[in-house]
Amino acid sequence: MPAMRVRIRGRVQGVGFRWYARVQARRLGVAGWVANCPDGTVEVAASAEQSRLDQFRRALQRGPDGAVVEGIDDLTPVDDHDFPFAVRR
Numbered sequence: 001m002p003a004m005r006v007r008i009r010g011r012v013q014g015v016g017f018r019w020y021a022r023v024q025a026r027r028l029g030v031a032g033w034v035a036n037c038p039d040g041t042v043e044v045a046a047s048a049e050q051s052r053l054d055q056f057r058r059a060l061q062r063g064p065d066g067a068v069v070e071g072i073d074d075l076t077p078v079d080d081h082d083f084p085f086a087v088r089r
Contacts (some may be wrong), residue, residue, distance in 0.1 A: 001078040003032075003047040005020035008060060018087045020064035025085035028059075032081045035088040047081040048084045068069045 007015070010071055013036050021034040030053065032046035046056055063069045 001047050002050045002053055003045070003079075003081065004053055005043070005075040005077045006036070006057070006058065006060070007043040007075055008042045008044065009073065010067055011066075011068040012063065013040055015046075015066035016064045017042050017067050017077045020085050021060060022085050024059040025056060028056050030056050030085055031083035033086045043075070045078050045081060046085070074077045
């Protein structure tokens with residue numbers, strides 16, 4: 001199954017970004033997780049059909065109200081996807 005792992009830069013902590021990612025992932029049937037990083041970014045790992053991953057990535061690019069996404073960096077995908085999609089601390 002296709003997978004992605006990304007780091008999202010910008011004003012993405014303290015604005016409900018993890019909760020937003022969880023809601024969007026569950027709506028789309030995407031497995032994986034989201035976590036805040038110490039440097040102020042947010043990391044997301046996800047697995048689903050490619051069309052669902054594409055929709056999920058577009059949702060991450062928009063982000064929730066209050067977020068300002070400056071960019072999304074692709075990372076090497078991992079194999080530890082939670083289902084249902086989870087918020088990690």
